[in-house]
Amino acid sequence: MIYFFTKRQGENSGRKVENWLKERAINYETLSPYTLTSEHLWQMLRVSEEGFDGLILSKTRAKKSWQNLALRGFEYETLTVEQMIEFILSYPQILRTPILFDETRLLVGYHEERIRAFIPRCYREIFQARVMEEEKKLYLKTYKEE
Numbered sequence: 043m044i045y046f047f048t049k050r051q052g053e054n055s056g057r058k059v060e061n062w063l064k065e066r067a068i069n070y071e072t073l074s075p076y077t078l079t080s081e082h083l084w085q086m087l088r089v090s091e092e093g094f095d096g097l098i099l100s101k102t103r104a105k106k107s108w109q110n111l112a113l114r115g116f117e118y119e120t121l122t123v124e125q126m127i128e129f130i131l132s133y134p135q136i137l138r139t140p141i142l143f144d145e146t147r148l149l150v151g152y153h154e155e156r157i158r159a160f161i162p163r164c165y166r167e168i169f170q171a172r173v174m175e176e177e178k179k180l181y182l183k184t185y186k187e188e
Contacts, residue, residue, distance in 0.1 A: 043069070043070075043071060043144060043184045044063070044068060044069065044070040044071070044142065044143070044144045044160060045070065045071050045074040045082060045085075045141075045142070045143050045144065046059060046060065046063065046070045046071070046072050046073065046140060046141075046142050047070075047072075047074075047082070047137065047139060047140060047141040047142075047143075048060075048072070048073075048139050048141075049074070049075055049134065049135060049137070049139050050139075052137060053133070053140065055139070055140055055151055055152040056139055056140040056152075058152045059140045059142055059152050059157065060140075062080075062157060063151075063160075066165065067097065068160065068161070068162070068163075069169060072073075075135070078131065078134055079131075080131060081125050083130060083131070084175065085118045085137060085143060085145070086141065086143050086148055087123070089143060089144075089145070089146060089147060089148040090148050091148075094126055095122050096138075096148075096150060097130075097137055097138060097141070098130070098136050098137060098138065099136055099137070099138055124188035138150050138151065138153075140152065142157065142160060144160070146158050149161060
């Protein structure tokens with residue numbers, strides 16, 4: 043199952059991801075700060091190359107959330123994984139958005155090239171065949187004119 047996490051409906055990059063998924067008729071489940079669970083965060087971490095650093099906003103972009111952490115007597119560098127997950131669930135605004143993930147892939151933000159990894163293999167093969175056919179037609183047309 044593909045999961046799509048966004049904090050607010052109508053975010054520009056979130057809207058792009060959602061439109062991209064709908065245009066390709068790809069099934070997904072939308073997650074909000076209210077439906078996000080620790081299991082979802084564990085799944086994101088399993089497929090993340092950067093761990094929490096790739097999922098959360100910097101201290102300057104989420105100043106208020108980081109201040110709440112400091113007020114609770116914690117430093118980011120000293121938190122256990124469980125404590126960090128608990129903190130994110132309490133302050134989901136600290137997460138970057140949009141986040142698209144499944145069992146093997148994770149994409150933070152909207153990247154036109156990288157999002158294609160979420161196209162099912164059978165669709166990618168069909169798309170690739172169409173592209174090759176178009177390139178062949180263009181090639182033949184170009185050399186017939188010479």
